[in-house]
Amino acid sequence: xxxxxxxxxxxxxxxxxxxxxxxxxxxxxxxxxxxxxxxxxxxxxxxxxxxxxxxxxxxxxxxxxxxxxxxxxxxxxxxxxxxxxxxxxxxxxxxxxxxxxxxxxxxxxxxxxx
Amino acid sequence: xxxxxxxxxxxxxxxxxxxxxxxxxxxxxxxxxxxxxxxxxxxxxxxxxxxxxxxxxxxxxxxxxxxxxxxxxxxxxxxxxxxxxxxxxxxxxxxxxxxxxxxxxxxxxxxxxx
Numbered sequence: 041x042x043x044x045x046x047x048x049x050x051x052x053x054x055x056x057x058x059x060x061x062x063x064x065x066x067x068x069x070x071x072x073x074x075x076x077x078x079x080x081x082x083x084x085x086x087x088x089x090x091x092x093x094x095x096x097x098x099x100x101x102x103x104x105x106x107x108x109x110x111x112x113x114x115x116x117x118x119x120x121x122x123x124x125x126x127x128x129x130x131x132x133x134x135x136x137x138x139x140x141x142x143x144x145x146x147x148x149x150x151x152x153x154x
Numbered sequence: 155x156x157x158x159x160x161x162x163x164x165x166x167x168x169x170x171x172x173x174x175x176x177x178x179x180x181x182x183x184x185x186x187x188x189x190x191x192x193x194x195x196x197x198x199x200x201x202x203x204x205x206x207x208x209x210x211x212x213x214x215x216x217x218x219x220x221x222x223x224x225x226x227x228x229x230x231x232x233x234x235x236x237x238x239x240x241x242x243x244x245x246x247x248x249x250x251x252x253x254x255x256x257x258x259x260x261x262x263x264x265x266x267x268x
Contacts, residue, residue: 082261083259083260084259086258095188141199144199144255146195146196147194
């Protein structure tokens with residue numbers, strides 16, 4: 041099965057700085073890579089996703105890059121703000137068209153300090 | 155359009171009791187997924203269901219755990235004879251019929267076993 045590793049487990053940055061979270065996956069069949077943000081006590085929410093036919097995707101201050109050859113993908117948050125503080129999970133899935141099963145990383149706790 | 159609804163929000167059970175967790179998917183969604191989240195860990199896939207069918211239960215413990223998604227009513231995750239190790243947050247997610255890679259999570263049920 042798929043194995044997703046995520047680093048770092050905790051990350052502290054100053055407001056305005058950039059944050060980078062990295063994930064690797066093992067199954068070359070995986071072709072869908074979402075990122076979820078989970079604030080304390082809240083539900084995980086999808087913030088951005090990328091498919092294997094795309095190398096990079098950006099949405100305002102958030103960007104995700106994918107290197108299929110190396111089997112790794114990264115989340116980049118620029119100009120961090122206190123409200124970015126949360127746990128971020130990467131995930132990988134083979135999209136079969138009839139079913140999907142996400143395998144999640146273990147999460148990165150991001151703390152944005154003033 | 156209401157989101158994914160889970161209840162109860164918190165559930166306390168004594169060892170040996172049964173726990174029933176309910177999940178109503180978003181309107182129009184016919185795919186339901188259950189995930190378990192242990193403290194400081196990522197989301198672990200348990201089971202994937204469509205109406206009246208279990209599609210993938212590879213993440214479910216072989217004993218004491220069962221899930222259903224009847225034709226009418228919510229999906230139910232049932233844990234019999236709970237043990238302290240079952241204490242966790244259980245999240246339900248749903249996805250639409252047409253595309254099923256984007257998951258919409260409920261707020262979760264925090265199960266505490268005394």
